[in-house]
Amino acid sequence: MLNKFLVFIIACILVSGCSNQQQSSSSVKEDVSTAKSTEAEDKSVTLLFSFASKTIDPHQDWMGVRAGIAETLVKIDENLTIKPWLAESWEQKDERTWTFTLREGITFHDGTPVNGEAVKASFERVLSVNDVISSSLKIESMEANGQEITFVTKEVYPAFISELVHTNASITKVDVENISEQPIGTGPFKVVDFISESEIKLEKYADYWDGAAKLDRVTIKFNSDGNVRALALQSGEADLAYHLPPEALDPIESKDNLRVESVSSLRVHFILYNSAKPALQNLKVRKALDLLVNRPVMVNEIMNGHATAASGPFNPSFPFASELEPASYDPAQAEVLLKEAGYEKNEAGKLEKDGKVLQLTLATYQGRPELPLMAQYIQAEAAGLGIDINIVTVENIDSYLWEQQDEWDLATYSNLTAPRGDGGYFFNVAYLPEGSLNPGQINIPEVNELTKQLNATADLQERIALQKKTVAIIQEQLPQSFILHPHIIVGVNERVKNWSPGSEEYYLITNSMDVE
Amino acid sequence: MRRILSIVASRLLQLLIMVSVLSFVTFGLMKFTPGDPIRDLLKVDDVIATKADEEKLKKEYGFDQPILVQYGHWILNVMQFDLGESIISKRPVMEMILSRLPATIALTIGGMVVLFLIAIPFGTLGAAYEARWPDFISRWLAMLGASIPSFWLGLLLIYFFSLKLNLLPVMGKGTLAHFVLPSITLGIAMAPMYIRLLRERLISTLQSSYIEAARARGLSKERILFFHALRGSLIPLITMFGLSIGSLLGGITVIEILFSWPGMGELIVNSVKQRDYPVIQGYILIVGFLVVITNLIVDLLYLVVNPQIKQGKESV
Numbered sequence: 001m002l003n004k005f006l007v008f009i010i011a012c013i014l015v016s017g018c019s020n021q022q023q024s025s026s027s028v029k030e031d032v033s034t035a036k037s038t039e040a041e042d043k044s045v046t047l048l049f050s051f052a053s054k055t056i057d058p059h060q061d062w063m064g065v066r067a068g069i070a071e072t073l074v075k076i077d078e079n080l081t082i083k084p085w086l087a088e089s090w091e092q093k094d095e096r097t098w099t100f101t102l103r104e105g106i107t108f109h110d111g112t113p114v115n116g117e118a119v120k121a122s123f124e125r126v127l128s129v130n131d132v133i134s135s136s137l138k139i140e141s142m143e144a145n146g147q148e149i150t151f152v153t154k155e156v157y158p159a160f161i162s163e164l165v166h167t168n169a170s171i172t173k174v175d176v177e178n179i180s181e182q183p184i185g186t187g188p189f190k191v192v193d194f195i196s197e198s199e200i201k202l203e204k205y206a207d208y209w210d211g212a213a214k215l216d217r218v219t220i221k222f223n224s225d226g227n228v229r230a231l232a233l234q235s236g237e238a239d240l241a242y243h244l245p246p247e248a249l250d251p252i253e254s255k256d257n258l259r260v261e262s263v264s265s266l267r268v269h270f271i272l273y274n275s276a277k278p279a280l281q282n283l284k285v286r287k288a289l290d291l292l293v294n295r296p297v298m299v300n301e302i303m304n305g306h307a308t309a310a311s312g313p314f315n316p317s318f319p320f321a322s323e324l325e326p327a328s329y330d331p332a333q334a335e336v337l338l339k340e341a342g343y344e345k346n347e348a349g350k351l352e353k354d355g356k357v358l359q360l361t362l363a364t365y366q367g368r369p370e371l372p373l374m375a376q377y378i379q380a381e382a383a384g385l386g387i388d389i390n391i392v393t394v395e396n397i398d399s400y401l402w403e404q405q406d407e408w409d410l411a412t413y414s415n416l417t418a419p420r421g422d423g424g425y426f427f428n429v430a431y432l433p434e435g436s437l438n439p440g441q442i443n444i445p446e447v448n449e450l451t452k453q454l455n456a457t458a459d460l461q462e463r464i465a466l467q468k469k470t471v472a473i474i475q476e477q478l479p480q481s482f483i484l485h486p487h488i489i490v491g492v493n494e495r496v497k498n499w500s501p502g503s504e505e506y507y508l509i510t511n512s513m514d515v516e
Numbered sequence: 517m518r519r520i521l522s523i524v525a526s527r528l529l530q531l532l533i534m535v536s537v538l539s540f541v542t543f544g545l546m547k548f549t550p551g552d553p554i555r556d557l558l559k560v561d562d563v564i565a566t567k568a569d570e571e572k573l574k575k576e577y578g579f580d581q582p583i584l585v586q587y588g589h590w591i592l593n594v595m596q597f598d599l600g601e602s603i604i605s606k607r608p609v610m611e612m613i614l615s616r617l618p619a620t621i622a623l624t625i626g627g628m629v630v631l632f633l634i635a636i637p638f639g640t641l642g643a644a645y646e647a648r649w650p651d652f653i654s655r656w657l658a659m660l661g662a663s664i665p666s667f668w669l670g671l672l673l674i675y676f677f678s679l680k681l682n683l684l685p686v687m688g689k690g691t692l693a694h695f696v697l698p699s700i701t702l703g704i705a706m707a708p709m710y711i712r713l714l715r716e717r718l719i720s721t722l723q724s725s726y727i728e729a730a731r732a733r734g735l736s737k738e739r740i741l742f743f744h745a746l747r748g749s750l751i752p753l754i755t756m757f758g759l760s761i762g763s764l765l766g767g768i769t770v771i772e773i774l775f776s777w778p779g780m781g782e783l784i785v786n787s788v789k790q791r792d793y794p795v796i797q798g799y800i801l802i803v804g805f806l807v808v809i810t811n812l813i814v815d816l817l818y819l820v821v822n823p824q825i826k827q828g829k830e831s832v
Contacts, residue, residue: 136563198778
C-alpha cells in the first residue's frame with residue numbers, strides 16, 4: 001500500500017513540476033510576443049545599472065542626469081572639456097560674478113518655459129536640501145533677469161564653472177509634489193514610473209529643446225550583482241549592462257549580437273605613501289617602490305586588459321594630464337636606489353638600515369576586488385628585494401587610513417580625480433594638508449603654492465598650464481604611485497545604435513541613441 | 517480566552533523590553549564600528565572639501581555629540597513614531613521601509629509555499645520509509661540543499677531557466693513569472709531543516725500510543741500517516757518558522773539583491789555600507805517588531821491547530 005503512495009507522490013511532484021513550467025513558459029512567451037508586437041511602433045531600450053537609486057530627485061541622486069531626465073547648465077563633452085548645455089554662453093563679470101545666458105525655447109516636461117527665475121529657484125532648492133553641493137558651490141547670491149542668471153560666489157572661485165557640471169546641480173522644476181519619484185526636468189526623457197532601488201520607466205519628451213529622442217521608451221533597472229547583469233544581457237532582458245566583471249565577458253564577446261565596450265574611466269588606482277613615516281619620507285625609497293610596480297602585468301593579468309596604465313593622477317585624455325609614458329618596471333634600478341638610500345641586505349636577506357629592518361604595512365580593502373590582488377603583486381616584488389610587506393585588509397579603508405594614521409605605511413587606494421573636467425578638485429582634496437581626501441598627510445610646498453595659484457586663476461589655458469606643472473611636480477615627488485585607470489566595461493546589444501559609454505558616466509541616456 | 521490574553525500581554529511586554537535593549541545595543545555597536553556617513557557623503561559626491569567642512573557637516577548632523585545624547589534624541593523621536601530621515605536620500609525612514617516591506621513579505625510567502633511543497637513530501641517519505649532508499653534520497657537532498665549557498669543556487673537557476681531555456685525572467689518584479697525563481701531559491705535554502713525536522717517528528721509520532729491504537733482499530737497505513745500523524749507533526753514546523761523568522765529576513769537579503777527584488781534587502785545593505793544610521797536603526801526596530809509579532813501569532817496558532825495542547829495543559 002505504501003508503495004502505491006510513494007509512486008503517487010513522485011507522480012505528483014513530476015506533474016506539478018511540469019505543469020508549472022508549462023504555465024510559466026506560456027506566460028513568458030506571451031510577454032515576449034507582446035513586447036515584440038509593440039516594438040514595431042515603440043522603440044525601447046533597457047539599461048541595467050549597478051548602483052541602485054533610492055530616489056531620483058536630481059538634487060540628491062545622480063540618476064536624474066544619468067537617465068536623461070534633468071540637465072545641468074554646463075556639461076563635459078566626449079573630449080572631457082567643459083561646454084555649454086542649458087546655458088548657451090557664460091561670462092565672468094568679475095572675480096566672483098558669473099552670468100549665464102540660457103538657451104531660448106527650453107521647457108520643463110510639463111511645458112513651462114525655463115528662464116532665469118526657474119533656474120534660480122532650482123539652485124535655491126539644491127542649496128537648501130544638499131549640504132555637500134551647497135558647500136562646494138559657495139554661492140553667496142543669485143539674480144535672475146529674463147534668460148539670464150547671475151551668480152556671486154562667496155570667494156574668488158574659478159573652479160565654479162566646473163563644479164556646475166555636478167549632476168546634482170541640475171535644473172528641476174521646484175513646485176512639484178513628489179520630486180523624489182516624479183521629478184520634472186528638461187531632458188529628453190520624462191519619468192513614467194519609479195520603484196525605488198528597482199527600476200525607472202521613462203518615455204520620450206516630444207518637445208525636447210535639442211530634438212526629440214529617437215527612442216520612445218527607456219527602462220533603467222538596477223542589479224548590484226555583476227554576474228546577474230551579464231546573464232540579463234545574454235538573455236535579452238537588458239540591451240545595455242553596465243560595470244560587467246572582466247571574468248564574465250567571454251560568453252558575451254563570443255555572441256554575434258552582443259559586444260563589449262571598454263572606456264577608460266576618470267578614476268585612478270594608486271598606492272598612497274604615508275608621508276608621516278620616516279622610511280617613506282626618503283624620495284629614493286618611494287622611487288624604488290614605484291619601480292617595483294609592474295603596470296603592464298597589472299593591466300593584463302589583474303584587469304584582463306580592461307585598464308590603461310597610469311603615469312599621473314588624470315585620465316590621459318584630459319588636456320592637463322601628463323604626457324609622460326607610465327614608469328617602467330625596473331627592480332634592478334630599485335635595488336640601486338635603495339642602496340643609495342642606505343639600505344643593505346643582512347644575513348637573513350632582508351634590507352636594513354642602522355640595524356632596522358625595512359618592514360612596511362600595506363593597507364587594502366575588498367570594496368574593489370582588484371586592489372588586494374595588486375597589493376599581493378607588490379608584496380611579492382618587494383620580497384624579491386628583501387623588503388617585508390605586511391598586508392592588512394580592512395573593511396572601511398577611509399576610516400582606517402584616517403583613524404589609524406600611524407599604523408600603515410602604504411595603502412592601495414582609488415579616487416575619481418577630475419570628475420567634472422578640472423583637476424583643481426583633486427589637488428585641493430588630496431594634496432593640501434587640510435584636504436578631506438589626504439589621509440597620507442601629503443604636504444609638498446610647491447604643490448600647495450601652485451594649487452593656491454590655480455584656485456585664483458580663471459583663464460582656462462592658464463589653468464591647464466598650472467595643472468600640468470603641478471602634475472610634473474607630483475611625478476617627481478611621488479607622494480603616490482599611480483598604477484592604472486580602470487575601464488568602464490559595458491555589455492551592449494548590437495541592436496542599440498549611436499551609443500557609446502562616456503568616461504564621465506554622467507550622460508547614459510541621450511536623445512540620439514536608437515535601436516534597429 | 518484568559519490564556520490568550522495573558523499570552524498577548526506578556527508578548528507585548530517582551531516586545532517593549534527587547535526592542536529597547538536591541539536599539540541601544542545596535543546604536544552603540546554602529547557608532548563604534550569604523551565608518552563615517554559624512555566622509556562617505558563627501559566621497560560619493562566628489563566635491564572639494566576640507567577637514568573643516570567635514571567637521572561642520574558632522575556638527576550639522578549632530579554626530580559630534582556624545583553617543584548617549586544622540587541615542588536620547590533618536591529614542592525620543594521613536595516614541596513619537598518618528599524614525600527620522602535618511603542621511604543619504606533625505607526621505608523619511610518609516611516611509612522607505614514600509615514601501616519595501618510588502619515585497620519582502622510577498623517573497624517570504626512565496627518561499628514558504630515552495631518550502632512546504634518540498635518539505636512535506638520529502639519529510640513524509642523519509643519517515644514512511646525510515647532507513648530505506650526513499651529516506652536516503654530525502655536525507656541526501658536535505659544535505660545538498662543545506663550546503664548550496666543561495667546566491668550560487670540563484671545564479672544557477674537564472675542560468676538554466678532564463679538563459680538556456682528562456683522560460684523565466686532574470687530579475688525584477690511584476691508578473692507571477694518574476695516570482696518563481698526567487699521563491700524557489702528561498703524555498704530550497706530554507707527546506708532542509710524542515711525536511712529533517714518533519715521526518716524526526718513523524719517517526720516519533722508513528723511510534724506513539726494513539727497511533728498504535730489507530731492501528732489496532734484497523735485503520736489503513738495511509739490514513740494513519742496523513743490524517744493522524746502528519747497533522748500533529750506539522751506543529752513543530754510552525755514553531756520552527758516562528759523562531760527562524762529573524763534569520764530568514766537576513767537570508768532573504770541575498771536573494772533579493774540577486775534578483776533585484778524590491779524588498780528591504782538592497783535598502784539595508786546599501787545603508788550599512790554608507791553608514792546611514794537612521795535607516796539601519798529603523799530597519800532593526802521593525803525587524804525586531806516583526807519577529808516578536810510572528811512568534812505571538814505562532815503561539816496563538818498553536819492553540820488553534822491543536823486544541824488538545826491547551827486542554828491538556830489546563831487540566832493539569
